[in-house]
Amino acid sequence: MAKFFVNRPIVAIVISIIFVIVGIVAILGLPIAQYPDIVPPEIVINTTYVGADAQTVEQSVATPIEQEMSGVDNMNYMYSLNANNGELKLYVNFDVKTDPNIDQVLAQMRKAQADSKLPSEVRDYGVTVKKSTSSPLMLVALSSPGGTYDATFLANYAYINLNDQLTRVPGIASVTVFGAGQYAMRLWVKPDQLAKLNLTVPEIVDAIKKQNTVNPAGQVGSEPVPAGQEYTYAIRAQGRLEDPEEFARIVLRANPDGSLVRLKDVARIELGSQTYAMSGRLNGKASAVLALYQLPGSNAIAAVDGVTKLMEEMKNNFPSDLEYSIPLDTTQSVREGIKEILHTLVEALVLVIIVVFIFLQGWRATLIPALAVPVSLIGTFAVFPLLGFSINTIALMGLVLAIGLVVDDAIVVVEAVEHNIEKGLSPREATIKAMEEVSGPVVAIALVLSAVFLPTIFIPGITGKLYQQFAVTIAISVIISAFNALTLSPALCSLILKPKKKARGPLGAFYRGFNNLFGKATNSYVKLCGWFIRKFAISLVLLAIMTAGIGVIGKQVPGGFLPEEDQGYLYAGVQLPDAASLQRTDVATRDLEKIIMETPGVQYCTTVVGYSMLSGVTNTYSGFFFITLKPW
Incomplete structure (x- = not known):
């Protein structure tokens, strides 16, 4: 196999380019999340x-x-x-x-x-x-800084103008508006009048249903008609009632004396809110709070960016004294986490190249591992869509760890080729001979490393689901690295490597000093190993002590499913005694708001009174806080 690619290096290079292109295309389409989908x-x-x-x-x-x-x-x-x-x-x-x-x-x-x-x-x-969907992806709050609009107007502006637009953003599954109910025609019935006129509430409901309807009235002049008909008109009759005056004229009963009992005789009609069981505030001021929930399997960061872009466009159509803010964005920690891991990934790659350069002592030899490592890492993403994986911190940490593993195969090949070149063989002959010697070990290394990580996927439950992507990511990158070591690396070795010349100048002095130091360290290590081999009993005692120490220290280290991280936001709930009124709950939440806003580091406090996210139920004795901390 290796000889085929040594004779046809362009084929190996094209295969590697395809790996990279497919990997990049996969990266652009993969969902981004903090952790794999383990729920x-x-x-x-x-x-x-x-x-x-x-x-x-x-x-x-x-x-x-x-x-x-x-x-x-x-x-x-x-x-x-x-x-x-x-x-x-x-x-x-x-x-x-x-x-x-x-x-x-x-x-x-x-x-x-x-x-x-x-x-x-x-x-x-x-x-x-x-x-x-257990918790919102982000919150969007509408407020009126000058107090021009009340909570009912703000909530209904969100219902009418924003709700449908936001649900059409890719990655947004649903939108819930906290703050006030939708506009509704409120009928405040007078019990004394009902008793006097011998009417019941079901009769009122029935009359409203029958008279507040859409009434199709047909057409005038439609076929069949006598000859000579020139126009056909659609008849538009009055449909649903729209204002309190129209509702007030609803007929409830016709009396024997010809008089009519209308709705206005037994009820007070006004345009109000469909429900008064909930209210929303942002930093203590009346607000309509829109909770946006993510579509499972979608890209969280892309969804938040799409919502932000849409709100900037919709802002141009807002009436005066109406503003929006984003008091909660749960992707901030995801962005920072992935950013830090990518930064670590680049640092690790650079350090690996520097170490390889120091030990191989030549830019030609260093270039081959430097090219093989990105191919292995980027090519790994090509398999992600087939396995249903996402780009998350667990997968990226697996790639960081894989850097030190995937570079080994290329180093083995380069070292073997350079060893044969030093014997006087040409680069092509040296590569062919070297691959005959190291092809087996390269394949064996890949299989052994895969065998170490792949059993993790058989762990049942949520734990297995979480670490499955970590193990599979490393295993795939190692397998691709082995494939590159059998294809790309020998092809590059035959093209790039030349017989080494003794380095001169400061670089040559650095190489000689490093080699002397490394040789001394190697000799000291060999002597120490020889001593431990001769003192076998002492070696076993030290090993037992170290094992026991690890066990003792391991028991003292706190355990957990995942490491604790600063997400940049907090959730808080308050629950009063059962049957506590909404007014009593509102007073309690205002007191807590004041304490929260006076706490250093708090940027936003979004309050929903009359709702508990812990149970997902609307009641009068619960309140919930979305607390966003200042950027860290």
Whole structure:
């Protein structure tokens, strides 16, 4: 094999170029994340039974769905959250090895089997089945610095003008607006008037449903018509009611004396908010908080950049005294982490080249490993899309470690070729002879290193999922390095290497000094090894002491699943006693906001009153804080 590429070096160079091109193309299309996707897929089923309490929701909605969902393929467990505002969230957790898309389809099919058992009000409201997203990718806050707009206006501006635009950004799965409900026509019924006129709330609801409708009225002059008809007109009748005055004229009942009972006779009508159970603030000021959730498997950094670009464009259309800010961007730590690892990667590559240059003592010999290492590292990314991997800190750390491994194969080849050149052979003959000697060891080294790392992929559960990419990245880079050592390295050796000439000047003096020092160190090491071999018992005792010391020290080192890192943001939640009012919760969150904002290092404090991200449920006695720290 090596002889083929020595005789045809262009073929080896072209293969390496293809490796690099495919790797670069893969890099541009790979998702970027902090860690591999290790979270087991989770599907959430969400609906609302308007007006029902938590127990009613559990008995009439959650139980039928849970009964049908039980036993779905590859399910780990499920749990439901039922709130007093009628909301149901049923979470179904699946095995980490499953495909989230298939899990969603299976959950959707099981939910459909329960539809006939659900109340008609729930079916009319709608039951959604989607992939669960635990925490937002980023927050966008709308505020009015001058106080021109209230929270209801800000929230509805987000609903009307931003929500659809943001969900169309690649990588954004959904947008949730915290702060206030959407605009709605509020009907404040007068109980005394209802009793006096012998009317009930269901009768009012029925009248509104019947009279607040879209009314198709057909056409005038459409076929068949008598001869001579020249125009056809579409009739547009009044459709849905739009303002309080129109709602006020809704007829509830016609009395025997010919008088009419209208909605305005029994209720006060005004344009307000659909719900008053939640409010949002940014640094203590009223705000509409948009939580953007990432689409699983997408590029987090690209999604955040797309949202930032869109908001800059939308900013030009904002009314006066309306501003936006991004109080939370969870990709900041990802950017910094990847930036630091890339910096380390470059540093390691440069150091490896310097060390190789010092030991091989020639730019020609150094150039071959310097070219082989990037080919192995970049070519590794070509396999990532096939395995479903992403660019993350674990994979990049694997590449940093792999630098010291992939350079060995090229050094072995170069050293063997130079040794044969020193015997008087031509570079081509020396390369062929050297490859006959080292091809076996190169392949053996690659197989041994792969055998060391690849068993990691068989570790079950989340731990195996996390370190699988680390091990596979190193194994692939080592295999590509071995392939390069059998193709590219011998081809370059036959083209580049020449018989060495004795170096002169300062560089020659440096080489001689280094060789003398290294020779002395080698001789000392050999003598020390000989002493330990002769004193076999002492060697075993020292080995036992070192092993015991490692065990003792290892037990004292704190353990953890992942190292703790400064993410640049914090989450905080507050929960008051059950049934505490929203006003009481609002007062408590304002006191906590003041403490948070006075803490050194805090840049933003985004507050959502009436919502708990820990449970994902809206209630009156919970509040949540997104705390963003100043750039570190």
